[in-house]
Amino acid sequence: MTVRNRILVLVSAVAVLAAVAVGSVLHASARAERRNQTQAGGPRVTSGRVTLTTPGSMVFRNMAWGPHRDELTTVPASDPSGPRTASGVKCLRFYAAAGTGVCLQAVHGALSDTYRALILDARLKEKARYDVPGIPSRARVSPTGHFAAWTAFVGGDSYAGTNFSTRAAIVDTRTGKLIPSLEEFRIVKDGHRYQAADVNFWGVTFAADDRTFYATLATKGKTYLVRGDLRTRTVTTLRTNVECPSLSPDGTRIAFKKRVPGLPADAPWRLYVLDLRTMHETPLAETRSVDDQAVWRDDDTLVYAMAGDYGADLYEIPADGTGKPRRISTAAVSPAYVG
Numbered sequence: 001m002t003v004r005n006r007i008l009v010l011v012s013a014v015a016v017l018a019a020v021a022v023g024s025v026l027h028a029s030a031r032a033e034r035r036n037q038t039q040a041g042g043p044r045v046t047s048g049r050v051t052l053t054t055p056g057s058m059v060f061r062n063m064a065w066g067p068h069r070d071e072l073t074t075v076p077a078s079d080p081s082g083p084r085t086a087s088g089v090k091c092l093r094f095y096a097a098a099g100t101g102v103c104l105q106a107v108h109g110a111l112s113d114t115y116r117a118l119i120l121d122a123r124l125k126e127k128a129r130y131d132v133p134g135i136p137s138r139a140r141v142s143p144t145g146h147f148a149a150w151t152a153f154v155g156g157d158s159y160a161g162t163n164f165s166t167r168a169a170i171v172d173t174r175t176g177k178l179i180p181s182l183e184e185f186r187i188v189k190d191g192h193r194y195q196a197a198d199v200n201f202w203g204v205t206f207a208a209d210d211r212t213f214y215a216t217l218a219t220k221g222k223t224y225l226v227r228g229d230l231r232t233r234t235v236t237t238l239r240t241n242v243e244c245p246s247l248s249p250d251g252t253r254i255a256f257k258k259r260v261p262g263l264p265a266d267a268p269w270r271l272y273v274l275d276l277r278t279m280h281e282t283p284l285a286e287t288r289s290v291d292d293q294a295v296w297r298d299d300d301t302l303v304y305a306m307a308g309d310y311g312a313d314l315y316e317i318p319a320d321g322t323g324k325p326r327r328i329s330t331a332a333v334s335p336a337y338v339g
Contacts, residue, residue, distance in 0.1 A: 057076060062084060062332050215228060249296055290306065
């Protein structure tokens with residue numbers, strides 16, 4: 001064998017050994033990841049196809065540690081704790097309806113993070129993007145998919161404190177026309193035009209008519225449920241002490257979090273449901289403080305996030321005040337029932 005052939009054989013052998021070593025490391029890493037998830041009680045997550053039109057599915061942000069953390073994942077709505085399919089699309093907050101999604105993302109920079117909102121189609125492909133002026137907090141899509149909304153903190157980091165400011169934006173997903181802040185709208189409070197420098201809005205939720213929405217307005221240390229009109233660009237106060245409203249699928253009730261006197265300053269809220277016809281409030285059977293904009297799974301059941309071992313877990317509860325909370329999924333947040 002010539003010297004040249006010996007060198008070629010040696011190089012080939014080294015390459016084969018390197019490939020085997022890399023394969024072994026990858027295999028061991030994957031096996032360790034699966035073992036770690038199992039030992040920690042975490043859900044099984046694998047890559048796959050995720051759409052916003054798959055019948056009977058729930059799409060949400062996966063919080064389980066591993067390569068798919070923060071990705072949009074899906075499970076059958078009938079098996080919310082089952083194995084998850086991950087999309088590769090990462091979001092901090094998410095919501096979807098009628099094949100349209102809104103995904104609030106962080107863009108990591110060398111010195112600081114910036115944030116953006118992506119409008120997604122049914123296959124999670126980006127249709128449009130918008131700058132978000134602060135830390136994402138809430139996201140919603142109208143039942144028709146024609147409008148999306150988001151809220152961001154632009155100062156402070158919790159509704160429980162007093163040193164914060166928010167921006168709530170709405171975009172027409174068909175035309176791309178953006179309302180960057182609801183503070184542009186005319187406010188009618190207690191029957192009169194109202195203006196104040198400290199006005200903040202958050203927690204938009206849409207009716208099915210592509211015109212009406214509800215949100216929280218805060219001013220002078222109080223919060224109000226407001227009904228908004230996209231055509232007249234007006235919001236009207238309806239009731240005090242309502243935060244993060246969520247309109248029921250039948251459009252008759254609002255789920256919300258309410259500050260209850262006597263509770264700790266860092267855990268002041270309880271979940272309630274408001275009948276929009278009678279304005280009667282029903283406290284729900286969740287006795288812990290809930291800092292979330294609840295989602296209606298259907299006309300009878302609410303789903304919301306609570307702190308968990310991975311950051312957040314999802315719970316459900318009857319909307320009529322009966323029953324008790326039931327954890328339906330660990331390591332999950334920002335659910336949307338699609339299809």
